[in-house]
Structure formats: C-alpha cells, structure tokens
Amino acid sequence: MYNDTHPPASVCILRLSAIGDTCHVLPVIRTLQGAWPNTRFTWVIGRLEAKLFGHLPDIEFIVVDKREGTLKARAKLKEQLRGRRFDVLMHMQLSLRASILSTAIPAKIRLGFDRSRAREMQWLFTNLSIAPAARQHVMDSLFGFAEKFDVYDRLLRWDIPLSDDAVAYANRVIPEPGNTVIISPCSSHQLRNWRPEYYAEVADYAVASLGLRVVLCGGPSEIERRTGEQIVSLMKQQCLNTIGQDTLLQFFATLERATLLITPDSGPAHMGTAAGIPVIGLYAATNPARSGPYLSRQWCVDKYDLAAKRLLGKAAAEIPWTTKIERPGVMDLITPDDVIKKMHSLLLSLARHKK
Secondary structure (H helix, E strand, O other): OOOOOOOOOOEEEEOOOOOHHHHHHHHOOOOHHHOOOOOOOOOEEEHHHHHHHOOOOOEEEEEHHHHHOOHHHHHHHHHHOOOOOOOEEEEEEEEOHHEEEEEEOOEEHHHHHHOOOOHHHHHHHHHHOOOOOOOOOOHHHHHHHHHHHOOOOOOOOOOOOOOOOHHHHHHHOOOOOOOEEEOOOOOOOOHHHHOOOHHHHHHHHHHHHHEEEEEEEEOOOOOHHHHHHHHHHHOOOOOEEEEOOOOOHHHHHHHHOEEEEEEOOOOOHHHHHHHOOEEEEEOOOHHHHHHHOOHHHOEEOOOOHEEEEHHHOOOOOOEEEEEEOOOHHHHHHHHHHHHHHHHHHHHHHHHHHHO
C-alpha cells in the first residue's frame, strides 16, 4: 500500500460511462491530483463522455468506443497500452464489459468495489477492494477509492475548460446570465421522463409569474426533439427551444450562464452540478439520495418513497438501495405545483445569498 510520502507514480481510472457517473468521477481525480501532485493520471473513458472531458489538459484520456464490441475494444486498448504498467488501476465501473476491458490494463494494484457492491462479478477482476459501505450516494461511493489510500479531503472541483466556440454559443443562447431557467426534459430512460404538459405549465409560470427566460435543452434523439416540440406547442408564453442544436461542451457552457436547471434523473442533472448551478431534479422512479444532483439534493422533488409505497408496497427504507421503480405513470406522482414550490424556495435562497 502506498502512503502520503510515497504516492503512486501512475494511476489508471476505468470509468467509461455514463455522463452523470463520469461527472462524479472527476472530483475524485481532482482530489487525488491535489494529494498526489506528481502522479500521472490516465482515464479510460467512453466515446460520448470524452466529448465533455477529453480535452482536460492534466489527464491522459484513452477513448473506448463501445460500438466496436467488447473483444475488439479490448484488443485495441491492449495495443494502446503495450509496454506500459500502472501502479494502480481504479476500476470504477460495475459492468462485465468494463471488467473484460480491465484485463487489458496492466497494473500492480487493481482496486474495485467491496464484495457486497461488486456486481457482475467485478471482484474476479480486482485484487483489492474499497471499504464496505451501505446506502451511499454514487459520488460518495467513488470517493471510497481515494479513501482506500487515506486521502479523505474532498475537492468538489471540476474545472472543465470551455472552448471559444462553446462560450460564444452560450452567450448567444443566454445573452445576460442571471435570469434563465434551463429545462432539460428527457432522460435516456423513458420511464423517468415527466409529461410535456407539466413542463409547459412550469415553464409558463416561470415566464409569466417569475419574469424568467426559459430555454429548452437536450440531445438530437427523436424523443428529445418531439418532447421539446410538444412543450413549445403547449406553452402560452414564449421560450427558446435549442434541443438538438448544441454539443455537450456548448450545453455545459450554457449551463454555467443559467440560474437553475430543471431535469429528471439524467446526465444533465450532474452536469448542472459540475457547472455550479442549482438543480431541481424530478425523482420518483429513482432515489435522489443515491443518484440525485450531489449539491442540490434539497432542491429535488422527491416522490421516491411515495412511489415505493404505492407501487412496491414498501417504504423506500425497506427496499434495496439500488432499486429503480421505473413503472408506467410513476413520474405522474410529481405535480407542476411541486416543482413551482421548489422553484420559489430556490429563488428565495439565491436572493438571500446575494444580500
């Protein structure tokens, strides 16, 4: 085991996806960089996620394209790492695909999750585990990798540099920061999505009663485009629909200029945290205590316990920590009034902090 006076010379992080989870990984790396300033960090990351993080200057990135298939991607990774050996591999992804890829990464210490959390047989691919813990937020569990090396001071720092193009795009979308609500309406999991008519009601209220601008953001998928169009058609007020028009980095730059973000359990929720803005997360299908925006859990509309009682017949405290209640209609437990009340409380809090 390494100690504070002899940190590892090289560390490889294996976390391919998804956007939200990679947002959780970066503060762990920043924390380790602060504790071990001379250590070289390499991050094996997914193709999409690299579009947001791959330009960071103080981390080496090796991009894996999952579309190539696991065995082909493993062979390519092995060739890229030929002749190299890391002091530590931090295997942060609980998937068999990632574990197979990990066999192409030579490392003396292969650190993974403890046996109770090492799903999909991850424990077969590691020789050291982090300390057991129960009912943790995802980011807290990832900090267990730093704590294994007695690094306990957490730096909740992302430091994602913006390109000139991203800044220019964000300036066009939000010319004057401080009065804009971004709504990113879709998760990649359809049963976590809220009704377009509910978003429209909240957006109309934000414009008419709170004097805010509303910007719709999202990716180019058919469901995202269709949801955006439905929200616009249902609104009585005006909003700006940018769904499908930006890159990940442009979206991140836009978040940095916004007042707040409204979104379901999705990658954008965690991008909002990384961008330093409060997030009103919409949670019924999943547990915000486990996967909510890390610094905005008090602003989440949390109907997870109600969903557990109504759909599973048990309180949230009585079901496994990782349970997803992705059932038709579960997100209808969240009402527009729930979101409007959170928005009022959040804006009041922001106003108090400005005084």
